[in-house]
Amino acid sequence: MSSSMNAGKIGMNLVMLAIFTVMVGIATQYPPQARFMPFIVGFPGIVMCLIQLFLEIKAIRAGEKGDEDDGRSEIEKAQDEVSRITGRKMDFHEADGPLAVEVETVGGSRLHREAVVWGYFLGLIGSILLFGFWLSVPVFILCFLRFFAERSWRFSLLLTVAATAILYCAFVLGLKVVLHEGFITEAINDSLGLY
Amino acid sequence: MMDTMFSSLFTLLTTGHLMFLMCVGVLIGIFVGITPGIGGRLSIALAIPFVFGMDMVAGAVLLLTMHAVNGTSGQISSIMFGVPGDGDDAATTIDGYPMAKKGEAGRALGASMTASGVGGIIGAVVFAVMIPVLEPVVLSFSPAEFFLLALLGITFIAVLAGGKHFLKGIIVGFYGIMLSTIGMDPATGISRYSGDFLFLWDGLSLVTAVLALFAVPEMIALAVKGGSIAAVSDSGVRFTYRQIFDGVLEVPRHWWLTLRTSIIGAVIGMIPGLGGSAAAWICYGHAVQSSKTPERFGKGAVEGVIAPETASNAKEGGSLLPTLFFGIPGSSGMAVLMGAFLILGIQPGPTLITNNMNLVWTLIWALVVGNVIAVCFLLFVARWVAVLTFVKGSLIVPFILVVTVFGAYINEGQWENLVILVILSAIGYGLLRFGWPRAPFVIGLVLGKIAEESLNKALSLWGVSFFTRPLSMVLIGLIVLTIGYAIYKNRKPSHVPSEASLYE
Numbered sequence: 001m002s003s004s005m006n007a008g009k010i011g012m013n014l015v016m017l018a019i020f021t022v023m024v025g026i027a028t029q030y031p032p033q034a035r036f037m038p039f040i041v042g043f044p045g046i047v048m049c050l051i052q053l054f055l056e057i058k059a060i061r062a063g064e065k066g067d068e069d070d071g072r073s074e075i076e077k078a079q080d081e082v083s084r085i086t087g088r089k090m091d092f093h094e095a096d097g098p099l100a101v102e103v104e105t106v107g108g109s110r111l112h113r114e115a116v117v118w119g120y121f122l123g124l125i126g127s128i129l130l131f132g133f134w135l136s137v138p139v140f141i142l143c144f145l146r147f148f149a150e151r152s153w154r155f156s157l158l159l160t161v162a163a164t165a166i167l168y169c170a171f172v173l174g175l176k177v178v179l180h181e182g183f184i185t186e187a188i189n190d191s192l193g194l195y
Numbered sequence: 196m197m198d199t200m201f202s203s204l205f206t207l208l209t210t211g212h213l214m215f216l217m218c219v220g221v222l223i224g225i226f227v228g229i230t231p232g233i234g235g236r237l238s239i240a241l242a243i244p245f246v247f248g249m250d251m252v253a254g255a256v257l258l259l260t261m262h263a264v265n266g267t268s269g270q271i272s273s274i275m276f277g278v279p280g281d282g283d284d285a286a287t288t289i290d291g292y293p294m295a296k297k298g299e300a301g302r303a304l305g306a307s308m309t310a311s312g313v314g315g316i317i318g319a320v321v322f323a324v325m326i327p328v329l330e331p332v333v334l335s336f337s338p339a340e341f342f343l344l345a346l347l348g349i350t351f352i353a354v355l356a357g358g359k360h361f362l363k364g365i366i367v368g369f370y371g372i373m374l375s376t377i378g379m380d381p382a383t384g385i386s387r388y389s390g391d392f393l394f395l396w397d398g399l400s401l402v403t404a405v406l407a408l409f410a411v412p413e414m415i416a417l418a419v420k421g422g423s424i425a426a427v428s429d430s431g432v433r434f435t436y437r438q439i440f441d442g443v444l445e446v447p448r449h450w451w452l453t454l455r456t457s458i459i460g461a462v463i464g465m466i467p468g469l470g471g472s473a474a475a476w477i478c479y480g481h482a483v484q485s486s487k488t489p490e491r492f493g494k495g496a497v498e499g500v501i502a503p504e505t506a507s508n509a510k511e512g513g514s515l516l517p518t519l520f521f522g523i524p525g526s527s528g529m530a531v532l533m534g535a536f537l538i539l540g541i542q543p544g545p546t547l548i549t550n551n552m553n554l555v556w557t558l559i560w561a562l563v564v565g566n567v568i569a570v571c572f573l574l575f576v577a578r579w580v581a582v583l584t585f586v587k588g589s590l591i592v593p594f595i596l597v598v599t600v601f602g603a604y605i606n607e608g609q610w611e612n613l614v615i616l617v618i619l620s621a622i623g624y625g626l627l628r629f630g631w632p633r634a635p636f637v638i639g640l641v642l643g644k645i646a647e648e649s650l651n652k653a654l655s656l657w658g659v660s661f662f663t664r665p666l667s668m669v670l671i672g673l674i675v676l677t678i679g680y681a682i683y684k685n686r687k688p689s690h691v692p693s694e695a696s697l698y699e
Contacts (some may be wrong), residue, residue, distance in 0.1 A: 005629075012629045015622065016366055023373055026388060034385040037647045038376050045369040052362050078289060078476075079493075085480035092289050092493040110419060117418045121411065121596060121620070125613050128600065141593045148418070149589035163594055171601060175245070179601075180610045 004111070006060045013053040020045035120144055132182030138164045200323075203556035207256070207564065216253055217561060220260030221569045227261070228268035230586050236528040237413060238265065240405045241595065243535050244602035247402075251539040252557055258535050259558055260565035262528055263511050267311040267569045270504060271577055274303045284507075286475040290492060290499030297495050301434025304577050305442020306497050307504045310453060312570030313446055314505030317457035318464065318512025319562040325465075325516055326555070333520045333545050338652035339661035341522065341544065343670035345646035348523035350674050351467040352530075353635045354681040361681040363631045371639020372646065374399050382651050394609040401534050401640065402606040407619030408636055409531070410599040412627040415620075418592040439574055445497045452482060452498055453505050460506030464513025467523050478506035512562055519543050519555060522645055527634030534641045544645075 024042035027035040079092040120140065127136035138160050145156035171177045181189070207213055227238040239258055246254035266284075273284040274291035287307055294303035336344070349372070353364025377388045378398030389395035446453055456478040463474040482502035483489045492499045510526075517523045522543040524530035533543060541547070547555060573580070603616040626633050653661040661667060 008625070009629045012625045012631065015625060016370060019370065020373065023376075023388065030380075030385055030387060031383055033651075034380040034383045034387060037643075037650070038373065038387070041369050041372045041376070041643075045366060045373060048362055048366045048369070052366060055362070075289075078285060081476060082289075082480055082483065085477065086483045086489070088483065088489060090483070090493055113419045114415070117415045117592075120593075121415065122617065124596065124600060125617050128604075128613060129610060133601070133604075137597050141597065144593040145590070149587070149593075151590075159590075163597070167597065167601065170245075171605065175605070177605045178608070180604060180613075 009056050009060070010053070013049060013056055017046065017049035017053065020049060116148065120148065128180060128182065130182050130184045132185045133179040134164075134168075135182065135185065137167065199552050200556050203553055204560045206553075207557055207560050213253060213256055216257040217260045217565055218568065220257045221264050221565055221572065224261040224264035224565075225268040225569060225573065225580065228265035229271055229580055230591065236531050237409055237595075238262075239528065239531045239535055240402070240409055241598050241602060243402045243405070243538060244605050246535065247538060247606060249539070251541055252554060254539045255536060255541060255554065255558060256561045258532060259515075259561050262532055263315055263508075263562050263565050264569035266508050266511070267308060267315070267566065268573060268580065270307045270311065270500075271304065271573075271580065274307060274500070275300055284475075284503075285472060286479045286503035286507075287500055289479065290494070290496050293493070293495035294497070294500065299434075299438065299495065301436075301438025302442040302445070302497065303500050304434070305439035305574065306445040307442070307500045308570050308573050308577070309443045309446040310501040310504040311508045312566045313453055314457045314460060314508035315511060315566035316563050317454065317505070318461040318509030319559045319566075320512070321458060321461035321509070322512040322516050322562075323556075323559050329516070329520055330548055333548055336521075336545065336666070337656075337661075337664070338649040339657065339664055339667050340670060342646050342649035342653055343667055343674070344521050344523055345642040345649070347670055347674050347677070348467050348517075348521075348642060349635055349638050350677045351523070352527070352638050353632070354677050359685055360630060360632070361678075361685070364635045367626065367631055367633065368635030368639040371636040371641075372643035373639075374404065375640050375643025376647065381648065392611065394607065394611045398644070399615070399640070400603070400606055400609075400612050401538060403603040403612045403615050404619055404640055405531055405534055405637060406599045406603050407616050408623040408626070408633050410595060410602075411616070411620035412624040412633075414592045414595050414599070415624055416627060417588040420588070434578070439577070442497075443574070446501060449498055449501055452485070453501060455485075456481060456502045456505045457509040460509030461513035463506070464510030464526075465516050467514075467517055467526075472507075474506040474510040475503035478502040508566070512559075515558065515562070519547055519558070520545075522642065524638055524641070527637060530634060530637040530641060534637060537641065 020042050023038060024046065027038035027042065030038075075092050079090050082092075083090045120143070124136060124140040127140065141163055142156050142160040145151045145159055146153060149156075151159075171179065207217075223238065223242070239262055242258060242261060246257060249257075269284040270287045270291060273288040274295050277288055277292035277295075291303045291307060294300065349368035350365065353368050354361045375398070377395055379386050379389075379396050386396055459478050459481060460474045463477065479499060479502050482498045483492045486492065486496070486498060488496075514524070514526050514529045518529045518533050520543065522533070524533045536543065541551075541554065600613065600616070603612050604610065606612065623633060625631075626636075657664070662671065
């Protein structure tokens with residue numbers, strides 16, 4: 001197992017531990033009845049997080065392999081599982097993967113790809129907060145399709161226009177939803193006296 | 196009861212907009228089932244904003260139909276291309292794909308779709324049969340038991356979803372309960388964890404939390420992983436309607452197996468957390484064990500297609516039972532569905548039996564009618580909808596992300612929910628990435644408020660002695676047994692993979 005995976009596992013434990021600890025800490029300021037539930041959930045939560053952290057560190061030190069690393073294909077796992085259930089040796093090799101499948105591959109390291117996709121997502125949210133839905137959504141879809149999914153400009157534009165039109169019809173015309181306009185858009189509109 | 200039963204069916208069939216919503220639900224369910232990367236649970240989470248403000252019966256019928264039929268279409272890619280739509284369909288691949296390779300794709304599809312539809316109908320019947328049995332049990336429950344039931348539900352899901360890492364499951368369940376305490380405390384009127392943020396006074400938005408824990412992490416993982424099917428040979432993919440019809444007839448030919456596996460599936464669905472792929476694999480194993488020629492399995496035996504399909508769809512009826520009557524979702528999909536029901540104003544538990552049996556029967560009939568519509572539709576269009584299997588993950592991701600963001604916003608019309616979406620999505624992605632089960636979170640979040648209210652009521656009625664009530668002691672015993680079983684199971688060396696990967 002890679003060191004980044006190990007660090008991530010410990011990090012996740014620490015995040016959960018921090019959440020419980022902070023919430024229990026804040027709850028101490030509430031009256032007894034209001035802090036009752038946070039306490040009866042939070043204290044066991046903290047204890048369990050500590051136990052899990054200990055187990056995680058112990059497993060990492062022992063070099064324990066994860067379930068995902070046992071080297072068997074899904075079909076082999078299924079074969080072993082059904083053999084165990086039925087008590088008879090099963091042979092599933094005929095169901096093993098279609099021969100002519102080509103799999104779409106994505107380049108770059110996993111961490112890099114994760115950073116890029118998270119960048120897109122955070123960009124979408126940040127952009128919505130600043131410029132509103134109707135400016136951000138088409139730009140996000142277009143950029144994602146063109147640069148991440150590497151589709152042609154024409155295809156990306158077509159899908160962007162279609163998706164935006166569908167969303168507009170569904171949410172604005174259909175559900176009559178008033179969407180966030182964006183802080184900057186609102187300020188500009190205000191200064192131009194458009195309200 | 197008979198009056199309620201048939202009047203509900205009559206109302207469902209004669210109300211135009213309910214039938215329209217069912218057809219819409221069937222279409223979306225089929226699309227979701229066959230498109231890689233979108234699970235049933237995710238589709239319900241995404242649909243919640245659209246049903247917000249809808250009449251409770253209409254919204255519930257739409258969501259339940261969507262959820263019930265997406266398993267019916269998932270097997271198309273399993274059989275035709277050897278690519279299971281989700282964990283439930285993996286068992287179908289074992290014999291379905293070899294059948295397609297032998298040029299019997301039509302027969303396998305006909306058998307699997309009919310089996311799936313029949314399984315869904317029998318699951319609903321099992322649910323209906325259990326109502327009079329469970330009614331007195333549910334009505335005898337007091338707030339004390341409902342608090343313990345909530346804990347039992349989280350324990351069940353945590354142990355079964357977490358598998359080897361059941362402690363992680365319980366932690367995540369508790370995390371869900373902890374977040375459910377955000378907002379105004381109903382007992383004291385004190386605002387907890389909300390500070391000056393008015394949007395948090397009503398509590399954390401369930402829609403935002405569910406979308407953040409499931410939709411965003413799964414879409415990011417799909418974009419990161421890539422790996423969708425780009426092309427496949429068409430050998431075995433061509434078939435005629437006659438072959439499909441032959442497949443349909445396989446179900447009545449194997450009626451006894453169909454009935455047995457449907458009932459087993461429905462019963463498995465009633466046990467919280469055990470549904471999903473477990474029902475399909477257990478019934479596949481049962482079909483092998485009860486066959487006179489078990490050596491045919493894995494090489495294209497039609498019984499190997501019928502058994503898992505009936506089971507995985509019958510479990511939906513079964514899992515609706517604990518969800519509606521005890522407020523304990525039978526699966527993570529049901530947990531999201533239960534969250535949606537709460538948003539629609541449907542309160543699971545005894546009040547549903549005393550005040551709203553019409554709705555319960557309408558939902559049962561929606562399962563039956565939805566499955567019939569889905570099977571009839573799919574038998575005709577299977578060969579065309581199969582192309583949806585080739586939709587690339589990178590093309591789906593931006594659209595689902597956008598709908599997710601819309602959903603998180605329009606639920607309460609607060610931009611702050613977008614910030615919450617980002618924070619919870621980061622935690623959700625961490626849980627997904629490092630092998631923590633996420634299903635217990637939804638159960639905790641949904642049941643947290645109910646658990647707290649029940650606990651407060653129980654304490655004011657009986658004080659701490661409520662733990663010594665006979666029914667409470669039975670439930671405490673079950674919680675201890677479940678945890679004890681998990682510890683015992685994990686001490687034994689096992690080659691069986693964790694349920695977490697299957698469940699997630």
